[in-house]
């Protein structure tokens with residue numbers, strides 16, 4: 439029943455927010471020499487050609503990375519550098535016309551240091567094959583063709599005692615909303631100091647309100663939320679906004695996002711744009 443393919447959506451406005459936050463957190467973890475682990479519970483294929491048939495279907499990258507690349511904003515330099523650095527290993531001259539876009543595992547691959555490690559989970563057989571090929575020669579990175587929610591719990595606590603966990607389900611299966619919250623609660627009990635970054639789409643606002651409430655009532659401290667929308671909410675007529683909920687965020691994240699999000703929203707969506715930057719739970 440796996441029909442979601444990230445290739446149709448790579449580089450859209452939701453990916454821009456998600457990956458900007460990912461880059462910011464990885465940079466923060468890299469400030470100390472001590473190793474950290476990166477865990478991606480829903481990894482996707484890893485790298486995407488924006489000239490592919492899938493990306494060309496709705497050209498969603500034109501709602502995100504294409505706009506930003508054409509007119510960069512202060513605060514997006516590190517993210518744009520990672521995007522520009524995404525080249526095919528097999529032939530560096532073979533970049534497709536519309537360019538390549540790095541998925542979250544590829545961003546990690548480009549940013550991790552020799553001492554860091556990564557575990558990537560992907561269920562879709564085709565996307566898993568591409569992901570596995572991308573990391574085949576990379577000793578730091580391990581790809582698993584299995585469920586990311588249970589896979590995460592099996593890995594915690596990590597030996598490094600420092601980690602970024604990205605949880606980015608497609609929400610194709612509606613139970614993903616509840617499974618995410620339940621998994622995060624269990625994960626936090628096993629490993630309370632990890633940074634958890636949870637992506638969500640706003641297709642039905644009530645589902646997100648419920649998810650926020652469940653996290654607020656979970657007893658987990660230090661939770662922030664960042665959201666960017668290209669229009670007001672609709673009732674089930676497609677994704678208008680998306681967000682990242684971050685547990686144990688770097689102390690710099692809120693300030694940076696407060697500066698960046700209003701400008702980024704304006705850049706991507708003009709006056710139709712909407713954004714949120716909120717502390718859901720304090721210390």
Ligand SMILES: C[S@@+](CC[C@H](N)C(=O)[O-])C[C@H]1O[C@@H](n2cnc3c(N)ncnc32)[C@H](O)[C@@H]1O
Pocket residue numbers: 440442443444456478479480481482483484540541542543559560561562565584585586587606607608
């Ligand atoms: C939104 S995409 C991931 C995008 C990726 N994180 C990125 O930012 O580049 C979600 C992926 O999760 C995969 N998936 C769905 N359910 C899964 C599960 N239970 N465990 C692992 N992967 C799953 C889908 O096949 C899909 O490729």
